[in-house]
Amino acid sequence: MAVQMLGQNKKLGEVVTYGTDLFFYKVTLWRVHFASSAHITPETGHERSLTQIKFNREGDLLFTCSKDLVINVWFSHNGERLGTYDGHNGTVWTVDVDSESRFMVSGSADNMLKLWSVATGKCLHTWEFPTAVKRVAFSEDDRQVVCITEQRMGYQCAIRVFDINREGDGTKPNNETESKEPLYMFNPIGSKATVCAFTPTPNVIVTGHESGKVALFNVKSGEEIENNERAHMDVVTDLQLSKDGTYFITSSKDKTARIHDIKSLMVIKTFSTETPLNSAALAPNLPYVLLGGGQEAMSVTTTSLRQGKFETRFWHKVFEEEVGRVKGHFGPVNTIAVHPAGTSYASGGEDGFVRVHHFDESYFRAKPYGDLVIED
Amino acid sequence: MPGLTRDPTEDIDYSDIEAKYEVHFDDSLDNTVVVDGIPVIDKSKLEKLLSKIAKEFNKKGTSIKVDDIFVPWDDAKGKSKGYAFIDFRTADEAELAIVAMHNHPFDAKHTFKVNRFTDIEKYAEMDETYAEPETEEYVPREHLRAWLADSQGRDQYITHRGEEVEIHWHGKPSQCEIAHKPKWEHFLYVAWSPLGTYVGTLHRQGVRLWGGPSWKPQQRFAHPLVKLIDFSPCENYLVTWSNEPIVVPAGAPQGPQYLSPDDEGNNLAVWDVKSGHLLRTFSTFNENETPSQKNQMQWPALKWSPDDKFVARVTPGQMISVYELPSMYLHEKKSLKIEGVVDFEWCPHGDKDIDDGVNGAGSKPPKKNKENMLAYWTPEVANQPARVTLLSFPSRTILRQKNLFNVTECKLYWQNQGEFFCVKVDRHTKTKKSIFCNLEIFRVREKDYPVEVVELKDTVTDFSWEPNGERFAIVSSNDPNLGNPGPGVTIKTDVSFYQLDHDKNDFKLLRTLTGRTSNAIRWSPKGRHLVLATVGSSTKSELEFWDLDFNSVDSVRKEASASKDDWGTSVQLLGTGDHYGVTDLEWDPSGRYLATSASAWRHTLENGYAIWDFKGQELEKHILDRFKQFIWRPRPRTLLTREQQRKIRKNLREYSRAFDEEDAAEESNVSAELIALRKRLVDEWNAWRLRCKKELLEERGQKESRHDEEEKEEIEVWVDEVIEQTEEEVVE
Known part of the structure; x- marks a missing residue:
């Protein structure tokens, strides 16, 4: 079946007819398919490993942050750098941009959370905490920002929510309206939180934890609404919501990625790979998920390059089968983001490269599993 | 109260303790x-x-x-x-x-x-009346070759990982399954017998053989601390070796299947596989040797004639001792005294010899039974040249001798049908500074055993005959690093194929592949296909799958290769692969699949195994830590006569039709199942998604989505590029 879908290359088609094991050949085919025709744009601009990358809502801009203190913004279609946001004095762990591409927030190891004007590159506001900021996220209505701070030096892991005043013009900080103090703050009990995001339900966030737990919190009360202690067996490394926010995907060092229902936190799908995963993203419109990871930098030196498993893997969202891989990075893939329209994706690696891959026609036309209609 | 004053120990039952410490007197009358x-x-x-x-x-x-x-x-x-x-x-x-x-x-x-x-x-008190001894009911033994009757014609392989052993069936992807998972414990390693009948495990107490469809224990050989075993070619005998000399403790059980006090100090034992009886023991310790200058022991230490009739052992520099079986007495009560002998090899029996042997016993008048043949070499001593000798046995007549000069080392290679015999001679120049290589090829089936020499400038590191064929492949190298292995050093090699030219009746170069790193040649057991691999390197691990008869359909193979024009053109690379850290390669007995494995005995990086087809397609790969062994189960020789085989080859199309139908039926079966499964998964997913969407809609109520569909923004980029600029000076 898969042959007809992708079998433009006659030679590959021939290969396929030899086997009865559809799946194996399909993987091979996809590999060829992606590697030969994807337009790969390696972008330099970061000198150290990437920590997070984010598309804006339209997908024309790509925000990247890394361990080298700067945040970059790029045109996603050609990889041209639009500008940098200077000001952090430590590894920038995390960024997020609002839906209007007006404000951007970033969190860093210098214990600061910064609000930036996307257009001017000016830092509008800085909040300082006792420990590093590991994760930030805008709410759906752009009026709130959630941030997770590290558990260190006697300080507990804390989750804070700040109000963002959108009435100002954004050119200068408005201390009266942009709350200096957090709107809400609480310390999750038990294992520390590593990742988080706002759910479509107001004032409810979903978090991933070091122990592998995922949980829902009411930010007002700090109360844990729901949890799944055994969602993963190891640290949750990434958490990304679906377009409509009704489900989310998490990746973990336990070598799996999972799709969960946002209400019940029930695991809907599991994708088991052979390498620790750092990031997982959902491809809009098509039933694929993108997984990235690799052997940790420490253990990579003892193995061959090939063995590090630094590819971005494409898995079928529903069938839980791997459909393809894209190579490129020389180190583990730390973060993956998919263009909101699903036309391209970007990956940031431990090697300091951001790679933007544009999908070609055959990717959209390919229906490797036949004509089943799959809801997004 | 009376309850309190009662002695609390009164109720306790001491009988268990009393029983434990009770003194037993030896009241038996045994003394x-x-x-x-x-x-x-x-x-x-x-x-x-x-x-x-x-x-x-x-x-x-x-x-x-x-x-x-x-x-x-x-x-x-x-x-x-x-x-x-x-x-x-x-x-x-x-x-x-x-x-x-x-x-x-x-x-x-x-x-x-x-x-x-x-x-x-x-x-x-004996009962005086005679009681008829009960006759034990005859329990038929399991069919030891039952696996050959597999309806799907699959092969088996054994994997050894950590302390676990698994026996797998291997066929089409849908037919691969675990055949048996034995609970064998505390063994060093496993080994198949050469015809696949038994699998042996080496335990502290000795060797144990298993077999039959239920994998029951079949035989045991009590050689304590056994480290190496070797079966005779027809599986009648087993040789076991231990680095520890045999010690028979007092009171050890005695009998034909046990080591006796006479065997003490020896460490090599020969056993009869069927009866389990010990036939003879030897010592591999050389008295003249001091422990510091211990030479590496040759293994197999005993070499079997292909018909299991003789077994021979070399005492380097002195003699070859041949023993008759099953008595294990020295043949004619004297060894072959050969001054300086280093090594020898028996000539294998070809299919023809075996067929002749079978027929000869039947209809035809008994032909003169073909004698066994063995080849040995002696190095240069004083003014004596080095010499390779073909000797027939048991008549002990010398058939052919060839003198060689400037010899450093010889290696003996028989083609598996016994048609050709190659001596790889490492020669040194007069100054002894550089080493080059000659191949002395004996054509054993021809009159007077003509010898042909292929001279090479480089050092040959591996030599391999094509099974059942007239070709051989060599790996040669002139890399200066050869012989100084170091970490990260990968030796550059050339691989060459030679073929017998029927016109000139000599071996001619087919093709040379230069600038490789391959150091291992593995011919398919059926010939024609071979794999070149880079083994034991930390950086390279390539596999190359070659076909030496690519242009010709195999029925016309001989003619095609004989025609001069396309000499060497039929050598074709079918595919390449890579198995990181590969340590072992093995073809399955049918020559359709190749297994590569990375054993934890060599290194601990990415252990596991992979199976490839002959075209170089990877069929399966398993990365398993602590993986140790992968061995295909050998198959015995086919029972079909040459005539029958020819007939099958001729009507291959008819036979294959049945298989094609089977495949098609199975495929449609599998895909129907798969499609149903996928349909179900999609249905479940869609149902869940719709439910979610509905809930979401209800929650938001009439609240309009803030973001309507926006029009796609077209980005136009104008690129000005100066392609060429020329300045022209206009002179008026």
């Missing part, structure tokens, strides 16, 4: 013997008799005192009853006394009959 046949005497002579008896016993090393002897009396007659009881200190001493004193002549008229007291009792 008492009855001595019969002593003179009947009266009381006056008792003392004298007792001291005489004690003296007799003490003479034989069993110490007793007069007090230990008890003589029963017939009070009515006032005389002794003619026998006595003697108490010994231990049962062992009593045992010794029985052995020493039974049938001991006391004097001319009296002979001692010594028995165990308990025996007397036992035999006195």
